[in-house]
Amino acid sequence: MRSTAAPRWRRRKDDRPQEIVEAALESFAERGFAATRLDDIARRAGVTRGTLYLYFPSKEDLFKAVIRQSLVPILSRAEQSIADAKGPTAELLARLIQSFPLAVKDGAATAIPKLIIAEAQNFPDLARFYLDEVVSRGRALIATIVRRGIERGEFRAVDLDHVAYCVMAPLLLTALWRHSLGLYDAGGLDPQALCRLHVDLLLHGLTVRKGAP
Amino acid sequence: MRSTAAPRWRRRKDDRPQEIVEAALESFAERGFAATRLDDIARRAGVTRGTLYLYFPSKEDLFKAVIRQSLVPILSRAEQSIADAKGPTAELLARLIQSFPLAVKDGAATAIPKLIIAEAQNFPDLARFYLDEVVSRGRALIATIVRRGIERGEFRAVDLDHVAYCVMAPLLLTALWRHSLGLYDAGGLDPQALCRLHVDLLLHGLTVRKGAP
Amino acid sequence: MRSTAAPRWRRRKDDRPQEIVEAALESFAERGFAATRLDDIARRAGVTRGTLYLYFPSKEDLFKAVIRQSLVPILSRAEQSIADAKGPTAELLARLIQSFPLAVKDGAATAIPKLIIAEAQNFPDLARFYLDEVVSRGRALIATIVRRGIERGEFRAVDLDHVAYCVMAPLLLTALWRHSLGLYDAGGLDPQALCRLHVDLLLHGLTVRKGAP
Amino acid sequence: MRSTAAPRWRRRKDDRPQEIVEAALESFAERGFAATRLDDIARRAGVTRGTLYLYFPSKEDLFKAVIRQSLVPILSRAEQSIADAKGPTAELLARLIQSFPLAVKDGAATAIPKLIIAEAQNFPDLARFYLDEVVSRGRALIATIVRRGIERGEFRAVDLDHVAYCVMAPLLLTALWRHSLGLYDAGGLDPQALCRLHVDLLLHGLTVRKGAP
DNA sequence: GATGAATGAGTTTTCATTCAT
DNA sequence: AATGAATGAAAACTCATTCAT
Numbered sequence: 001m002r003s004t005a006a007p008r009w010r011r012r013k014d015d016r017p018q019e020i021v022e023a024a025l026e027s028f029a030e031r032g033f034a035a036t037r038l039d040d041i042a043r044r045a046g047v048t049r050g051t052l053y054l055y056f057p058s059k060e061d062l063f064k065a066v067i068r069q070s071l072v073p074i075l076s077r078a079e080q081s082i083a084d085a086k087g088p089t090a091e092l093l094a095r096l097i098q099s100f101p102l103a104v105k106d107g108a109a110t111a112i113p114k115l116i117i118a119e120a121q122n123f124p125d126l127a128r129f130y131l132d133e134v135v136s137r138g139r140a141l142i143a144t145i146v147r148r149g150i151e152r153g154e155f156r157a158v159d160l161d162h163v164a165y166c167v168m169a170p171l172l173l174t175a176l177w178r179h180s181l182g183l184y185d186a187g188g189l190d191p192q193a194l195c196r197l198h199v200d201l202l203l204h205g206l207t208v209r210k211g212a213p
Numbered sequence: 214m215r216s217t218a219a220p221r222w223r224r225r226k227d228d229r230p231q232e233i234v235e236a237a238l239e240s241f242a243e244r245g246f247a248a249t250r251l252d253d254i255a256r257r258a259g260v261t262r263g264t265l266y267l268y269f270p271s272k273e274d275l276f277k278a279v280i281r282q283s284l285v286p287i288l289s290r291a292e293q294s295i296a297d298a299k300g301p302t303a304e305l306l307a308r309l310i311q312s313f314p315l316a317v318k319d320g321a322a323t324a325i326p327k328l329i330i331a332e333a334q335n336f337p338d339l340a341r342f343y344l345d346e347v348v349s350r351g352r353a354l355i356a357t358i359v360r361r362g363i364e365r366g367e368f369r370a371v372d373l374d375h376v377a378y379c380v381m382a383p384l385l386l387t388a389l390w391r392h393s394l395g396l397y398d399a400g401g402l403d404p405q406a407l408c409r410l411h412v413d414l415l416l417h418g419l420t421v422r423k424g425a426p
Numbered sequence: 427m428r429s430t431a432a433p434r435w436r437r438r439k440d441d442r443p444q445e446i447v448e449a450a451l452e453s454f455a456e457r458g459f460a461a462t463r464l465d466d467i468a469r470r471a472g473v474t475r476g477t478l479y480l481y482f483p484s485k486e487d488l489f490k491a492v493i494r495q496s497l498v499p500i501l502s503r504a505e506q507s508i509a510d511a512k513g514p515t516a517e518l519l520a521r522l523i524q525s526f527p528l529a530v531k532d533g534a535a536t537a538i539p540k541l542i543i544a545e546a547q548n549f550p551d552l553a554r555f556y557l558d559e560v561v562s563r564g565r566a567l568i569a570t571i572v573r574r575g576i577e578r579g580e581f582r583a584v585d586l587d588h589v590a591y592c593v594m595a596p597l598l599l600t601a602l603w604r605h606s607l608g609l610y611d612a613g614g615l616d617p618q619a620l621c622r623l624h625v626d627l628l629l630h631g632l633t634v635r636k637g638a639p
Numbered sequence: 640m641r642s643t644a645a646p647r648w649r650r651r652k653d654d655r656p657q658e659i660v661e662a663a664l665e666s667f668a669e670r671g672f673a674a675t676r677l678d679d680i681a682r683r684a685g686v687t688r689g690t691l692y693l694y695f696p697s698k699e700d701l702f703k704a705v706i707r708q709s710l711v712p713i714l715s716r717a718e719q720s721i722a723d724a725k726g727p728t729a730e731l732l733a734r735l736i737q738s739f740p741l742a743v744k745d746g747a748a749t750a751i752p753k754l755i756i757a758e759a760q761n762f763p764d765l766a767r768f769y770l771d772e773v774v775s776r777g778r779a780l781i782a783t784i785v786r787r788g789i790e791r792g793e794f795r796a797v798d799l800d801h802v803a804y805c806v807m808a809p810l811l812l813t814a815l816w817r818h819s820l821g822l823y824d825a826g827g828l829d830p831q832a833l834c835r836l837h838v839d840l841l842l843h844g845l846t847v848r849k850g851a852p
Numbered sequence: 853g854a855t856g857a858a859t860g861a862g863t864t865t866t867c868a869t870t871c872a873t
Numbered sequence: 874a875a876t877g878a879a880t881g882a883a884a885a886c887t888c889a890t891t892c893a894t
Contacts, residue, residue: 049867166410168386473880476867
């Protein structure tokens with residue numbers, strides 16, 4: 001049994017790292033890696049600068065932890081949403097794409113592509129991690145779906161090596177937009193409308209039809 | 214006879230600004246705004262730090278000048294390559310897209326999207342400039358082409374407000390890739406193959422056909 | 427037992443600002459505002475440059491704080507020394523003037539008039555502060571004393587608006603001298619002798635006498 | 640005969656140094672030595688920075704030249720106005736003092752005391768020059784006048800070593816005021832009124848009278 | 853003689869990191 | 874475990890001075 005003299009509640013130190021990572025992600029998302037000061041992060045996390053060093057040995061390490069940890073839930077979510085796919089492949093693909101705008105709307109984690117793009121040069125191991133864990137797996141996943149469509153005679157035979165980029169590019173653009181130009185041009189890009197159009201074009205583009213162009 | 218020792222410096226008034234801007238673009242492209250030191254730029258331009266201040270009042274101003282000036286040739290080139298379009302709209306669009314990989318290959322100017330995305334938050338006026346001068350005009354341009362296709366009965370009626378994003382997204386991805394993840398994954402994304410596939414999908418997606426999906 | 431090696435630094439939060447201000451006053455007094463480097467001040471205060479910025483946002487702000495804070499004790503002392511005046515007004519005035527050389531001898535605060543004169547142009551708000559808090563009050567104070575003498579029939583009626591300047595001018599000269607030419611001419615101006623003469627002349631000049639000049 | 644092809648007039652190079660010195664005095668008077676940039680002086684003199692170095696080897700040397708040259712006319716004027724003194728010594732002294740406000744009004748040279756006080760510490764040789772050429776001679780001059788008064792039985796016997804300071808202090812204050820606090824307090828000190836009062840007090844203070852205080 | 857582009861040393865300022873408390 | 878005062882290295886920026894033109 002725990003000491004009964006303990007205060008009724010207190011901040012559990014086990015949460016600290018996670019709280020810091022979240023605060024850091026938000027800060028990095030807002031100003032970029034170099035322009036955010038550790039003091040910003042500390043204040044946002046409700047601690048002091050010194051405390052950050054109890055959990056992360058340096059600003060760079062904190063950045064890396066932020067990226068890595070923030071990707072985990074995204075990857076999990078993505079893979080789950082596809083695992084047991086049934087029905088026409090077109091529907092499957094459509095669902096995948098349409099689910100994107102919702103995912104983008106909330107979390108600060110959507111800023112990760114922006115951060116990766118901005119800092120890849122300065123953080124090679126982060127770039128490689130992202131290539132291995134996100135890009136490769138994402139490409140494979142989408143290639144698998146499209147291959148399924150081709151094999152079932154639903155889709156035309158296309159370059160499976162690059163189709164993932166074509167599928168993802170507009171979605172990625174949505175995420176990048178939100179954290180850059182979108183801040184100054186509220187109405188210019190409606191994620192939902194863009195995804196609807198993207199699905200429309202993509203499926204028309206992939207689907208086998210009688211009349212060839 | 215005068216000493217043949219090289220002079221400490223040489224008058225280059227007219228060329229200097231351009232040389233500095235070029236050196237700065239390369240530096241910013243490599244490391245991002247915050248991580249490039251003025252000394253890097255100066256050395257690359259073959260001058261000293263002090264000289265930068267003869268032409269640009271601050272690092273921020275230099276950055277702005279770099280973006281603005283580097284966009285001019287891009288805009289010009291883009292607009293020229295479309296001016297007098299003849300023939301089927303599909304071909305026109307295909308040509309436009311296919312010309313992109315070549316443009317991306319050489320210049321450091323292809324790093325501008327990356328820089329804009331990374332620093333939009335910190336440089337609002339730059340973001341607005343880019344929105345007005347590049348995004349808006351680009352959207353209008355592509356919308357015009359697609360409208361032409363629709364009016365001539367070649368293309369299906371699609372959302373003209375967002376079609377530009379669908380057309381541009383993969384091309385943009387190519388440019389971003391080159392200056393970020395592409396540095397660590399030479400073969401992962403072949404711009405030409407991607408564009409070929411993109412054209413294929415896009416035209417199949419846009420073109421009017423007998424059989425509806 | 428703990429290591430006896432001196433710690434790299436020590437917590438001095440409460441004392442630091444005052445220590446810095448004192449070091450700064452001495453430095454500014456010696457070389458003037460522009461010619462003193464923050465490093466000089468820091469070293470004199472036994473800290474590093476960075477520490478200065480924990481307490482003062484800029485060199486200019488430090489300068490302002492120095493002037494303002496250094497004036498407080500001077501003002502207090504001056505006002506106390508006059509509060510409860512009794513006896514002949516001449517004696518009162520004489521005592522006031524005679525007390526000046528002693529006050530000038532010790533503190534670095536006597537350099538403030540020099541600093542104000544040198545930098546008034548560059549620090550308008552400091553000049554106004556000094557006008558309001560020192561000059562105005564000083565003028566009023568002396569005018570009050572002289573008025574008392576006139577009302578009691580001890581002094582001739584003189585211009586009360588300017589008499590303070592006549593009373594103060596030699597005293598001020600003493601302070602300025604000490605921090606400028608006095609450094610190179612030890613014996614040229616003896617503050618005590620000057621004040622003695624000043625009192626003599628001033629009282630002869632003010633006192634009512636039978637024979638008019 | 641000079642070439643007839645010469646332009647009808649041109650800037651005579653013999654005037655340049657003097658023009659520069661004047662421009663420099665004005666600039667130094669306005670902002671102090673350290674805060675005025677050579678570019679300010681150059682622009683005010685209608686030349687470029689490089690030209691300054693044709694005439695003065697450094698900023699410090701220019702400053703010294705400014706002080707030295709600006710003192711010459713002041714000294715000459717002062718000495719002339721006293722040379723052949725006749726009549727009562729009181730009148731002589733009164734005239735001397737009353738002439739001061741006029742002298743102060745116009746020239747930028749009245750800023751010299753301020754500059755000397757501000758920079759004496761940083762320019763020892765200038766301080767010594769000023770001590771020898773201005774202070775000493777000024778003291779001697781006034782002491783001579785007062786001695787004359789004493790010898791003629793007009794003045795009381797006073798400390799001749801310090802009387803000059805008592806005579807000069809209010810006048811000096813006038814000059815300092817004009818270039819410092821006076822910029823922010825137009826009406827606070829009227830030089831003429833101050834001098835009138837000063838003469839009044841001083842002569843009452845010096846003059847021999849029947850009734851002792 | 854005059855210019856002004858270029859220099860480079862010097863100074864302020866910032867901020868990630870350390871460590872006594 | 875947490876703090877935050879103190880550090881010190883790095884970087885932007887200034888400006889007196891030089892020198893090719």
